[in-house]
Amino acid sequence: MRMIFGLVLLAGLALAGGAVYMAKNYIGAYQAELANARLNQAQVVPTQTVYVATRQLGYGERLTQEDVRPVAWPQSAIPEGTFGDIEVLFPANEEEPRLIVRAMEKDEAVLAVKVTEPGEDIGLTTRLERGMRAFAIRVDVASGVSGFLRPGDRVDVYWTGRVEFGGGSEDVTKLIDTSVQLIAVDQDDKTTNGTRIARTVTVAVRPEQVAALAQAQSTGTLSLSLVGVGDDTELSEIEVDQVSLLGLKEAAPAPKVEQKRECSIRTRRGAEVVAIPIPCTN
Numbered sequence: 001m002r003m004i005f006g007l008v009l010l011a012g013l014a015l016a017g018g019a020v021y022m023a024k025n026y027i028g029a030y031q032a033e034l035a036n037a038r039l040n041q042a043q044v045v046p047t048q049t050v051y052v053a054t055r056q057l058g059y060g061e062r063l064t065q066e067d068v069r070p071v072a073w074p075q076s077a078i079p080e081g082t083f084g085d086i087e088v089l090f091p092a093n094e095e096e097p098r099l100i101v102r103a104m105e106k107d108e109a110v111l112a113v114k115v116t117e118p119g120e121d122i123g124l125t126t127r128l129e130r131g132m133r134a135f136a137i138r139v140d141v142a143s144g145v146s147g148f149l150r151p152g153d154r155v156d157v158y159w160t161g162r163v164e165f166g167g168g169s170e171d172v173t174k175l176i177d178t179s180v181q182l183i184a185v186d187q188d189d190k191t192t193n194g195t196r197i198a199r200t201v202t203v204a205v206r207p208e209q210v211a212a213l214a215q216a217q218s219t220g221t222l223s224l225s226l227v228g229v230g231d232d233t234e235l236s237e238i239e240v241d242q243v244s245l246l247g248l249k250e251a252a253p254a255p256k257v258e259q260k261r262e263c264s265i266r267t268r269r270g271a272e273v274v275a276i277p278i279p280c281t282n
Contacts, residue, residue: 003249014026047072050082051089060125063098063115073109081112081141094118124202127183132204134183135213139201142165143223149201154179156235157203157213161220161240175238179227180205 005204050073057067068089073082083089089098089110096119104114116122124134137157149155157177162169184202201224205213216222263280 035143045074045076048075048078049073049084050078051086051110052107053110055106057100057104059100059103060122061100063100063110066111071107077107077228079111082109083112091118099166124183127202131206133207133210134202135205135210136200136202137213137217137222137224139198139222139224143221145224149182149185149198149224151182151184153182155182155201155203156180156225156227157216158223158225158238159216159220160223161216170241172239172241173223173236174240176212177205177209178235180209 013092049070051068052068052071054069065086068083068086070086098118099120099122100114100117101116101122102114117133121127145155156175157180158173159176160171160173163172165242180203182201183204185198185201203213213222262277264275264277266275
């Protein structure tokens with residue numbers, strides 16, 4: 001009986017020792033895994049939110065909130081000029097959009113140098129309304145209103161040239177377009193202060209007006225007349241020539257004077273030829 005009890009005691013001690021050993025190994029493995037996890041967590045690269053393009057964006061396009069999305073970007077490799085706040089990229093108090101200055105590929109970070117400020121334009125292409133075209137007109141100090149033209153002004157366009165009619169020719173000045181908007185003076189499309197003598201001005205006109213202005217500029221001289229702010233006067237057809245300008249009247253043609261016809265016959269009398277008058281029958 002005592003021998004059986006001793007065997008049971010030895011078996012219990014062996015099992016207890018095995019359980020302690022297994023528990024020790026399990027705890028050791030768990031502690032090792034926990035240490036590795038902590039080490040890996042310490043080695044993770046810190047990130048920051050950056051907004052990137054959701055699609056390919058081209059020059060001149062409007063940037064909308066559907067065109068961007070936030071991503072986690074490594075802090076050590078964030079390009080300069082990125083946007084990490086949607087309120088900065090799309091200010092709540094700005095109704096005008098940003099425009100794309102440089103093309104961007106999908107998932108490319110949106111940079112400040114690749115978009116405009118809200119409401120800022122990027123040149124003439126954004127100032128042209130649908131169906132309008134830009135056309136340059138050569139001007140000088142006289143035809144360009146002495147340098148007082150500014151982008152945004154409106155002008156009337158006059159053509160001066162020589163017109164042939166009735167077998168003759170005459171210098172004529174004619175109004176060919178009214179209230180045309182200027183979108184640039186020389187290469188400057190922004191309003192500036194002071195006077196400046198321009199060599200060209202750029203206007204926004206319809207395609208058919210482009211053809212008319214090109215033809216007029218190649219056959220004569222174009223002059224601009226500045227239209228006042230708020231002036232909506234509709235001008236009728238204006239054409240002035242030298243006769244109407246000086247108040248002259250064209251001379252009436254002189255009446256034809258019928259010359260009296262004289263009829264005669266010639267006859268010879270000896271060595272002399274004599275003309276003898278006779279009545280004209282025709």
